[in-house]
Amino acid sequence: MSGFGTLADSPASFLLAGVRAIDPSGRTDLVRDLAVLEGQIVDPRELHGGARRIDAQGFVVAPGLCDLHTHLREPGGEMAETIETGTRAAARGGFTTVCAMPNTDPPLDERARVAAVTRHSAAARVRVVAAATRGRAGERLTDYAELAAEGVVGVSDDGAAIADPRLARGALAYLGELGLPLIEHAEEPTLAAGTLMRSGRTATRLGLAGWPASAELTIVERDIALAAETGGWVHFTHLSTGGGLDAVRRAKHRGLHVTCDVTPHHLALTDAWVAGHRGFAWDGAGEASLDRAYDGATRVSPPLPSREDAMALLAGVADGTVDAIATDHAPHPPERKLVEYAAAAPGVIGLETALSLGLAAVEAGCVALDGLLDALSSGPAGLIRETRGLAIGQVADLVVFDPAARWRVEAAALASRSANTPLLGMELPGVVQMTVADGRITYEA
Amino acid sequence: MTVAALPRTWPGRNLLDVDGLSRAEVETCLGLAAEMREWRERGEHPEPLRKETVALAFYEGSTRTRVSFELAARAVGSNVVDLSIAGSSVAKGESLVDTLRTLQRTGVTICVLRHPASGAPHLAARETRLRIVNAGDGTHAHPTQALIDAMTLRDVLGALDGRKVAIVGDIAHSRVARSNLHLLPLLGADVWLSGPPAFVRGFEDWRGVRVAGIEDALFEADAVMTLRIQLEREAGGGVPSLREYTWRWGLNSERMLLAKPDAPVLHPGPTNEGVEISADLAASERSLIGRQVENGVAVRMAVLALVAGAA
Numbered sequence: 050m051s052g053f054g055t056l057a058d059s060p061a062s063f064l065l066a067g068v069r070a071i072d073p074s075g076r077t078d079l080v081r082d083l084a085v086l087e088g089q090i091v092d093p094r095e096l097h098g099g100a101r102r103i104d105a106q107g108f109v110v111a112p113g114l115c116d117l118h119t120h121l122r123e124p125g126g127e128m129a130e131t132i133e134t135g136t137r138a139a140a141r142g143g144f145t146t147v148c149a150m151p152n153t154d155p156p157l158d159e160r161a162r163v164a165a166v167t168r169h170s171a172a173a174r175v176r177v178v179a180a181a182t183r184g185r186a187g188e189r190l191t192d193y194a195e196l197a198a199e200g201v202v203g204v205s206d207d208g209a210a211i212a213d214p215r216l217a218r219g220a221l222a223y224l225g226e227l228g229l230p231l232i233e234h235a236e237e238p239t240l241a242a243g244t245l246m247r248s249g250r251t252a253t254r255l256g257l258a259g260w261p262a263s264a265e266l267t268i269v270e271r272d273i274a275l276a277a278e279t280g281g282w283v284h285f286t287h288l289s290t291g292g293g294l295d296a297v298r299r300a301k302h303r304g305l306h307v308t309c310d311v312t313p314h315h316l317a318l319t320d321a322w323v324a325g326h327r328g329f330a331w332d333g334a335g336e337a338s339l340d341r342a343y344d345g346a347t348r349v350s351p352p353l354p355s356r357e358d359a360m361a362l363l364a365g366v367a368d369g370t371v372d373a374i375a376t377d378h379a380p381h382p383p384e385r386k387l388v389e390y391a392a393a394a395p396g397v398i399g400l401e402t403a404l405s406l407g408l409a410a411v412e413a414g415c416v417a418l419d420g421l422l423d424a425l426s427s428g429p430a431g432l433i434r435e436t437r438g439l440a441i442g443q444v445a446d447l448v449v450f451d452p453a454a455r456w457r458v459e460a461a462a463l464a465s466r467s468a469n470t471p472l473l474g475m476e477l478p479g480v481v482q483m484t485v486a487d488g489r490i491t492y493e494a
Numbered sequence: 495m496t497v498a499a500l501p502r503t504w505p506g507r508n509l510l511d512v513d514g515l516s517r518a519e520v521e522t523c524l525g526l527a528a529e530m531r532e533w534r535e536r537g538e539h540p541e542p543l544r545k546e547t548v549a550l551a552f553y554e555g556s557t558r559t560r561v562s563f564e565l566a567a568r569a570v571g572s573n574v575v576d577l578s579i580a581g582s583s584v585a586k587g588e589s590l591v592d593t594l595r596t597l598q599r600t601g602v603t604i605c606v607l608r609h610p611a612s613g614a615p616h617l618a619a620r621e622t623r624l625r626i627v628n629a630g631d632g633t634h635a636h637p638t639q640a641l642i643d644a645m646t647l648r649d650v651l652g653a654l655d656g657r658k659v660a661i662v663g664d665i666a667h668s669r670v671a672r673s674n675l676h677l678l679p680l681l682g683a684d685v686w687l688s689g690p691p692a693f694v695r696g697f698e699d700w701r702g703v704r705v706a707g708i709e710d711a712l713f714e715a716d717a718v719m720t721l722r723i724q725l726e727r728e729a730g731g732g733v734p735s736l737r738e739y740t741w742r743w744g745l746n747s748e749r750m751l752l753a754k755p756d757a758p759v760l761h762p763g764p765t766n767e768g769v770e771i772s773a774d775l776a777a778s779e780r781s782l783i784g785r786q787v788e789n790g791v792a793v794r795m796a797v798l799a800l801v802a803g804a805a
Contacts, residue, residue, distance in 0.1 A: 245612075248696070250699065253697060254513070255612060256672055257613070257634075339510070340619075342613060390612060
């Protein structure tokens with residue numbers, strides 16, 4: 050087969066012959082045959098003779114990827130993405146779980162709205178991050194216990210932090226008992242107001258108002274203090290500064306319940322991309338091409354980091370301070386991006402390029418392959434209490450990819466309904482061959 | 495009619511910024527502007543752009559720049575279309591790209607664009623086939639104003655190589671300053687900046703530029719440029735009050751004693767007299783404000799001819 054399946058399909062049976070199986074949670078990495086019988090990993094000898102045999106030499110199989118931060122845009126933003134197209138993009142990128150963010154229209158701030166998203170048959174498991182406050186207005190908390198009973202994996206007012214410190218403290222105190230994280234978009238609103246890109250040399254040159262790193266650190270430090278005081282769990286999403294990450298590192302050393310994720314674009318891309326530069330953080334500074342400057346596709350919140358901060362975030366993945374790489378897949382239609390930079394909607398799509406950007410970082414020697422796969426699969430899955438593994442007896446939840454093959458990012462070929470990424474036209478390593486979610490083949494090249 | 499056979503160097507169909515122009519390209523433009531000024535002084539009307547239609551698309555209020563471009567466009571013989579934003583499809587929410595594509599279909603060939611968003615001219619140049627002249631974008635660039643300032647300074651000082659030029663005020667929010675910070679070092683000038691810390695931060699490592707206190711910046715300066723202080727800036731904490739600004743950075747005759755005798759004073763206008771520049775200094779012989787306006791038409795004629803490929 051080639052194309053997409055859903056979690057409603059029949060469980061699959063097949064043999065991956067001679068595949069390099071990397072299980073970061075079990076710390077195993079060996080070439081072997083991996084057999085799946087009716088959706089379950091079995092001893093290859095148990096597989097009947099008629100089962101499909103896939104020559105997987107040179108391919109890697111790893112636990113299915115898990116995205117903690119996905120904007121599926123449904124309900125209300127269906128011109129940009131739907132649950133169907135968004136989960137297909139996930140499957141094509143090797144993800145078997147996506148956590149849908151609540152900034153939809155209406156927002157996912159009550160039980161019935163959450164249920165409407167999770168009960169959708171799709172090409173990936175859809176979990177939900179509920180809104181942290183009603184209407185995402187930052188004034189009153191949503192009903193956390195009821196939302197927890199509906200299976201939400203956390204709460205967040207993503208797009209913004211909970212600005213009111215007293216309300217953030219209340220949220221953390223109440224969530225602690227439920228074992229759910231407050232997922233914070235760490236950004237102090239007055240410091241960030243009116244800013245368009247990361248402050249620094251490029252912002253100065255382009256005359257774009259600069260976002261100061263203190264906007265992130267202010268909220269990170271505040272929330273760490275609140276977590277220490279309440280015993281609550283704070284998870285910082287899409288950290289973009291070395292300072293914010295250092296604060297998390299120190300909090301972890303103190304034994305606080307503090308976790309974080311970073312995005313592939315904050316690891317690989319830099320603020321120089323706003324001026325038209327198209328080299329990765331680890332490639333060093335290069336010449337900008339002003340013909341490409343002010344491309345709305347490079348506008349994202351938080352903004353693309355300085356090169357130094359991107360390198361600090363990569364080091365955080367390598368040393369384990371970063372618990373997960375999450376995409377912040379944020380689809381927008383062309384009319385929201387083909388506008389003045391200040392008018393462009395912030396966000397880039399990421400599900401179909403996350404693994405490839407990570408593999409580019411591996412090729413550059415910034416992170417190890419098993420560390421990357423841990424940050425994309427077992428790490429985030431553990432935070433939302435999903436299990437991942439390649440051991441016999443486990444449900445097959447897998448990504449199979451060719452790490453050496455390369456592909457060109459082209460709008461027409463993307464499964465997402467949107468194509469807002471500055472990676473268009475670039476060639477990236479790593480082609481997903483097959484994704485298996487909950488024993489079902491959800492994508493095959 | 496042909497213009498004098500000077501060697502012409504010009505990078506292409508747009509003028510988006512000074513950033514990226516070479517010295518040869520700037521010299522081409524300033525040389526052509528000098529020729530244009532001579533035509534005007536002799537009352538000649540060579541009209542090299544008879545086949546062009548220039549649209550004035552001003553998405554932000556401006557009297558001086560708009561009038562200057564309109565006079566320039568007519569002086570080179572082109573048709574002029576004035577896109578009045580209020581009451582147009584723009585006011586009804588049409589996007590910049592859609593509006594400009596419509597202009598292109600109706601036969602406009604050159605678009606003079608003034609826009610409050612930095613980078614809007616780059617978007618226009620990428621997404622349309624119009625030739626784009628940036629007439630000021632956000633806090634990014636105002637290349638024709640910088641060319642005018644350079645022409646005006648050269649009228650008074652001659653070559654700028656090795657000359658010290660001080661720029662005082664709100665550099666961070668000034669598109670005029672940014673374009674001058676590319677152009678003046680390119681022409682060999684030694685540029686010193688001074689202003690409240692929040693307004694000069696980030697410029698310390700700009701090539702060919704020094705950030706200093708007001709006395710050091712003005713000391714033996716060959717020319718001084720002061721920038722308009724936006725009256726609302728004090729709210730952002732950049733400066734405690736306009737009174738404090740004037741006390742510490744305002745230009746007046748006494749402070750100008752630090753500079754070379756008769757060092758000229760430029761201001762891109764409109765001025766807040768009594769704030770960034772004292773009224774007597776603005777009205778004095780040292781002030782080139784009037785001459786900046788006169789050179790404006792000649793520089794803009796040259797730019798229009800260059801982007802049209804008619805020079």
